[in-house]
Every structure is written in C-alpha cells, then in structure tokens.
Amino acid sequence: MMRTRVLGLGVAVMLSACAAPLRAPAPIEHGAGASARATASCGRSVTVRPGDTLFAIAQRCGASVTDLAAENNLREPYPLRTGQSLRLPGPSVYTVRRGDNLYRIALAHGMSTDELAQMNGLRRPYTIYPGQDLSVRGPARSVAQARPPVANSGSTARSDPPPRRASAPPQASTANAPSFQWPLQGQIITPYGGAEGSRIDGIRIAARLGDPVRAAADGEVVYAGNELQGYGELVLVRHANNWVTAYGLNSILRVSVGDQVTAGQHIADAGASGSETRTALHFEVRRGVSPVDPMQVLPAR
Numbered sequence: 001m002m003r004t005r006v007l008g009l010g011v012a013v014m015l016s017a018c019a020a021p022l023r024a025p026a027p028i029e030h031g032a033g034a035s036a037r038a039t040a041s042c043g044r045s046v047t048v049r050p051g052d053t054l055f056a057i058a059q060r061c062g063a064s065v066t067d068l069a070a071e072n073n074l075r076e077p078y079p080l081r082t083g084q085s086l087r088l089p090g091p092s093v094y095t096v097r098r099g100d101n102l103y104r105i106a107l108a109h110g111m112s113t114d115e116l117a118q119m120n121g122l123r124r125p126y127t128i129y130p131g132q133d134l135s136v137r138g139p140a141r142s143v144a145q146a147r148p149p150v151a152n153s154g155s156t157a158r159s160d161p162p163p164r165r166a167s168a169p170p171q172a173s174t175a176n177a178p179s180f181q182w183p184l185q186g187q188i189i190t191p192y193g194g195a196e197g198s199r200i201d202g203i204r205i206a207a208r209l210g211d212p213v214r215a216a217a218d219g220e221v222v223y224a225g226n227e228l229q230g231y232g233e234l235v236l237v238r239h240a241n242n243w244v245t246a247y248g249l250n251s252i253l254r255v256s257v258g259d260q261v262t263a264g265q266h267i268a269d270a271g272a273s274g275s276e277t278r279t280a281l282h283f284e285v286r287r288g289v290s291p292v293d294p295m296q297v298l299p300a301r
Helices: 034-042 054-061 065-071 102-108 113-119
Strands: 045-047 085-087 091-095 133-137 188-190 203-206 212-214 219-225 233-238 243-250 266-269 280-287 290-292
Touching: 045 054, 054 065, 065 085, 102 113, 102 219, 113 133, 219 243, 233 266, 243 266
Parallel strands: none
Antiparallel strands: 045 085, 091 133, 188 203, 203 280, 212 266, 219 233, 233 243, 243 280, 280 290
8 A cells, every 4th residue: 555645745845955045936825824823813722612613713813724623633523512622723843954945844834935934034035054943833744644554363353444535635726727738647546635544635647667757837846855755756846826746756856956847858757766665656736835636737638
C-alpha cells in the first residue's frame, strides 16, 4: 500500500534561504493573521454556547475550522456540547533549515506567503536564514500515516474495520487556470484525495523508471530538492495567476530553482523516491496553497 504525506502540501508546497529571493506574487490568502485574530477576539479558549457549531465559533473567533478542529482533536461531524471549553489555535515556532524558503514553509503550514511574512514582520524579498525562528500557524500539516499492522493472535483477535477511502481535500476555484498539459502519460493509480484511508492532494500516475516528466505549463521553478518528507525528489513550478504544479517521487531532477520552463519541457525523470515503493509520478495542481483536482484542469485523454 502507498504511504503518503500531504504537504498542504501539502501541500502545503518553496526559494532557498541562500538563493535568489522570491519574485512572484504570493499565493492565495487564507486570511492574514488568523491565529492572531483568534487570540485577540476570543482569548486562548472559548466556551461553547447553546446552538454553537464549530463553524460558527471559528467565524466568531477568526480561526479556521481545520485548525480549530485539530487543536481540540475533533473529527467530523465535529460534535460539541454546551459549556465545553475549546482551545483556540495559536502560533507555533518553526526553525528555518538550510534549503528552506518562505513559500515552502507557508505551504507546509497551510498559510499564504504574505500571511507568514506579516506574522513575522518580514518584508520583500523575504530574506530568511538557517536557524531563524518563525511564528507559524500550528504544526506542519502531516499526511495520513500508514495504518498499524493488524494483530494476528488467533481466532480471538478482533478484526479491524475495512479501510475507508480518504475524503477528498477541499478545492480552490479553477478560474484563470493556465492551459495545462499532462506531465506524463500513464494510468492513474491513485485518484485525487487518495485511497485506503490515506489522503493526498494530487494524483499518482504510473510510470517506468526514467520516463521523462514534463512541465504542465510555462512557469518558473521555485523548488527543486528532496527536503519535503514523503515527496522524494520534488519540483515545484509556479505559473501565472498564482497557480503552482508539483512533481514528486522522481529519480533525477533536470532543473534548478529560478529556471524558466516551458510547457512540455523535460524537468525530471520518473522514479520511486519518497513514500512510494513503485515507480510513479506524484502530481499536484494548486491555486496558491489550495489544492485542485488535476483532472479538473488537465485535458481529456
């Protein structure tokens, strides 16, 4: 079974702290300083009122539903009881590592570049350095972990319930999308959203080792490396209108940060790096940091 980690990407999805500064517009906003607004409007905790829902509390306190649920270990349908005390998400600290950039850190924490910069008082060109502490909104988004092995202690062992398909991540609008093309021809082996209890923000395309992976549209390479856990050798290309494509699990990268690429250009060789055990391409499409089902913007075939 495949073991996947989300960036939202992750997600989310990245210029080197020692490289040239990020030059393009920031990704889509999630609401600047959400955690700060939450603390300011409701304090560090809030008491559930009669008729309250998690959505109502999140809106009232300026927090995101996802962060509020994660902070309190709540799962859909997010049951609440009157008088219950909920902790509000506050900023955490992330220490910059070599090879990091503001875009990549923001993507991993479900934030926009502008939001992260504003939270830390950074101005363009957003210069950061290894060892620097940045305030971020909550822990880095993790992907569904591999399920523990099923106990096999005889006929008295209780069987686990059958795995459920992971719910598909929410999608951003596809308005103003570039004319994307397929990065690689192959069978879709994992659909958008994932399967068997694991969630991914893209699709997995079957490949042969060394198959050329091609840029889906014109753009600039904003990340090329392997520091993002679960994605192996990864390339991120930023396109017009804040669109980003991600190409993971490669064996060899053919481009570097700052390269301008054209649609169809050979940017990597397919492989089985990262969380995948068979040769495949992990492909994501994002509007800013928000995922979009690639099948909604790729041409029919």
